[in-house]
Amino acid sequence: MTITPDVREHLYGIQAGSYDGNDNWRPAQLVAFRIIKKTPRRIYYDANTGTERSPRIRYVSREAIESDGEVTRRNGQWWEPDVELYAKPPQTWPPQPDLDLAGLKAEMAAAHPDRGGSAAAFVAARAAYEKARENRR
Known part of the structure; x- marks a missing residue:
């Protein structure tokens, strides 16, 4: 009997940096969203970042993310880590500081x-x- 490992695919987003309740800065971080299902037109993923109890299922256009490698959700808000999704982790991660x-x-x-x-x-x-x-x- 051969056991195959559970291969999980992910989409990647960036959680913006923010201050917490004690005015401590939390830098931006890379977030992986587990892909739940792929159909010919859409990719469904769990947008729960660990703060909710139940999964929050969202979807993006499969054609857009497979052709461009990234997609921006039309109804996303700037603070959501999945407003821009990437098929692979961004090459310039962590973000480089601005050059003086x-x-x-x-x-x-x-x-x-x-x-x-x-x-x-x-x-x-x-x-x-x-x-x-x-x-x-």
Whole structure:
């Protein structure tokens, strides 16, 4: 007799960071939602994050999440962790801190050859600054 493991599929969402009752910051966290059923048009999942006793069944378009890898629920609220769902955990998790453009600009200026830096260091600092500027847009 062969026993196969119970393979569970999940959709992934991000619970926004928030303050608790004691003014302590709880950072954003990744939440996995168990897929309950797949039909040709929809994927049903349990949106219960552990705060409710019974499951909270919701669904998303199967075509949208399988083609794009993510989907935004039309009737979702911004604070719900399943307002944006991902087929796989996001590649940029945990979220990267915003780069300080002023700091990168100062590093670029300090690496300039006219200020005692080298050409290679300046080119690298400028590339980092330009990449941060593009990512901010």
